Structure formats: C-alpha cells, structure tokens
Amino acid sequence: MFCPNCGRQIPDGSKFCPYCGAKLSLAGEPEESQVQTVLSEEERKKRAYEEELLRAKAQQAARVGIKSPGVAAVLSFFFTGLGQIYNGQVGKAILFIILGTISIGLMFIGIGFILYPIIWIIGIVDAYNTAKNANDALLRP
Known part of the structure; x- marks a missing residue:
C-alpha cells in the first residue's frame, strides 16, 4: 500500500502515514467527511420536520386559540x-x-x-x- 499524499510505501491497514502523517481511509470505509455529510443530511431532515411540526401546532393554536x-x-x-x-x-x-x-x-x-x-x-x-x-x-x- 502506498500513501496517496507522499507516495511512500506503508504497511497495509494503516490509518495514518508514518512518514507524512496523512490520514488514510481503508477500502470500503467511508471517509469522515462522507459520514459527516450523511449525518448532517439526516440532521437537516430531522430539524426540518421538527420546524414543520412546530409551525403546524402554531397554526392550530391560532385557529383554536390559546386558552387562559x-x-x-x-x-x-x-x-x-x-x-x-x-x-x-x-x-x-x-x-x-x-x-x-x-x-x-x-x-x-x-x-x-x-x-x-x-x-x-x-x-x-x-x-x-x-x-x-x-x-x-x-x-x-
């Protein structure tokens, strides 16, 4: 296996290059930025749903009226x-x-x-x- 950053040969399965310190991703393992993108997309959908739910409840409260x-x-x-x-x-x-x-x-x-x-x-x-x-x-x- 070779480091994509410095090009030196490194042991298979390494997570970091021992020469330049670059972080390496193993084959089939998503990089951290990809994981964060997926998580942030799921988080964005969840927040959008919660905001829509709050908006719907506020509209219902406006129709029915909040009682004292x-x-x-x-x-x-x-x-x-x-x-x-x-x-x-x-x-x-x-x-x-x-x-x-x-x-x-x-x-x-x-x-x-x-x-x-x-x-x-x-x-x-x-x-x-x-x-x-x-x-x-x-x-x-």
Whole structure:
C-alpha cells in the first residue's frame, strides 16, 4: 500500500502515514467527511420536520386559540360550568350546571351545603387544568 499524499510505501491497514502523517481511509470505509455529510443530511431532515411540526401546532393554536387557565378558573368561580364552556367543553359544562343545580336544590335537605362547594371547587380546578393541558399540548414540540 502506498500513501496517496507522499507516495511512500506503508504497511497495509494503516490509518495514518508514518512518514507524512496523512490520514488514510481503508477500502470500503467511508471517509469522515462522507459520514459527516450523511449525518448532517439526516440532521437537516430531522430539524426540518421538527420546524414543520412546530409551525403546524402554531397554526392550530391560532385557529383554536390559546386558552387562559386563569380566565377559565375565574369564569367557573362565578358560575359553575362557565369555565368549561370557555374551554369548548359544552357537554362537561352542562354536566357541571346540572350537578350544581341539583346540589343547590339539596340545600333544603342539608346535604347541598356540603355537596355544592365540592362541585364548585372541582369545576374551578377542572376548568383551570383543562385550559393548561390544552395549551401545553398545543405548544409542546
């Protein structure tokens, strides 16, 4: 085997020329620059995909709108189920309104005084967490 840089004969399988120090590539082994080109191409494709995914999520967030967890909680504070309507969960809002109405009716028996605050607090926490989780899902890469 001969060094392509200085032309001297060197032992077969050498990775460097002992005379000039040039790096040698073995037959069939890709040079480092070729490996870096392949890796950089794969990395470029991966980054392009991630950027496209982030762009799509941003467009979805713009269409749906990012919900404020604080606004959702305050709305549920003033009226049970209003925060769920704000979050776009009408079915869940109707359930909270029905449960709140039933528990207000049960105040004549006495159990409503315990039941209504529980439903009210659950509604506030649910509205807050739903808005927060929806935002996190939209903005997560």
